[in-house]
Amino acid sequence: MYDIKNLVQQAINARSKALPTYSNFHVGAALLTDDGKVYTGANIENSSYSLTICAERTAVFQAVLEGERKFTAIAIASDGEALCSPCGACRQVLSDLCGGNIDVIMANHKGEYKIFKLSELIPHSFGEEFLKP
Numbered sequence: 001m002y003d004i005k006n007l008v009q010q011a012i013n014a015r016s017k018a019l020p021t022y023s024n025f026h027v028g029a030a031l032l033t034d035d036g037k038v039y040t041g042a043n044i045e046n047s048s049y050s051l052t053i054c055a056e057r058t059a060v061f062q063a064v065l066e067g068e069r070k071f072t073a074i075a076i077a078s079d080g081e082a083l084c085s086p087c088g089a090c091r092q093v094l095s096d097l098c099g100g101n102i103d104v105i106m107a108n109h110k111g112e113y114k115i116f117k118l119s120e121l122i123p124h125s126f127g128e129e130f131l132k133p
Contacts, residue, residue, distance in 0.1 A: 002072060004115070007032055008107045011077035014040035014055065021045045026079040029055035031063055031098075034070035039063040056090040060097055073103035075113070083108050091122040100125065 007030050015028030020043055027043040041058025056076060063071070074094065078084035083106035086094065094102060100119035107113040119125075 002032055002036075004073075004075075004105060004113070005111075007038065007073060007075040008077060008105060008111055008113050010038055010040055011055075011075035011105075011107060012111060014042050014059075015077050015079060016042075018042035018055065019044045022047070022049070027055040027084060028077050029059040030075045031056075031059040031071060032073045032075075033063065033068045034072050037063075037068065039066070039068070054087060054090050056086050057093050060093055064097060071098040071102050073105060074098070075105040075107060077107040077109070077111070079109045081108055083112070083114055086121070091118070092125070094118050095122050095125045095127060 010030035011028045014030060015026045018026040020026055022045050029041045031039045039059045039062045041055045043055045045052045076084045076086060085106055095118060102118045104116045104118050104121060105113050
């Protein structure tokens with residue numbers, strides 16, 4: 001098992017690097033690989049909102065660029081009261097690149113958290129199996 005509180009803390013630390021110019025909603029993520037490496041990310045906004053990137057995708061893309069392909073968990077921490085759930089786009093990226101068995105740890109600004117399997121958050125997901133003949 002991995003250190004959940006440490007992973008949440010790393011997501012909270014990453015949150016301080018967010019650039020939420022328009023929403024003022026700071027989010028950090030910490031993605032844990034199967035071999036214990038952690039990749040962090042933060043949301044970065046752009047005036048063309050569709051070009052904004054979430055913390056989760058920042059962390060996943062960073063890890064993939066470094067050659068990582070096997071993941072255990074991702075912690076997501078916001079500066080709000082509510083637990084921070086990944087958006088639909090992030091759920092799809094996590095499903096495609098990390099698999100439905102990854103733990104998704106949703107945390108709030110106090111460090112309170114709850115854990116879900118990604119498959120609980122995106123049941124009946126669209127994946128590569130639909131694209132192969």
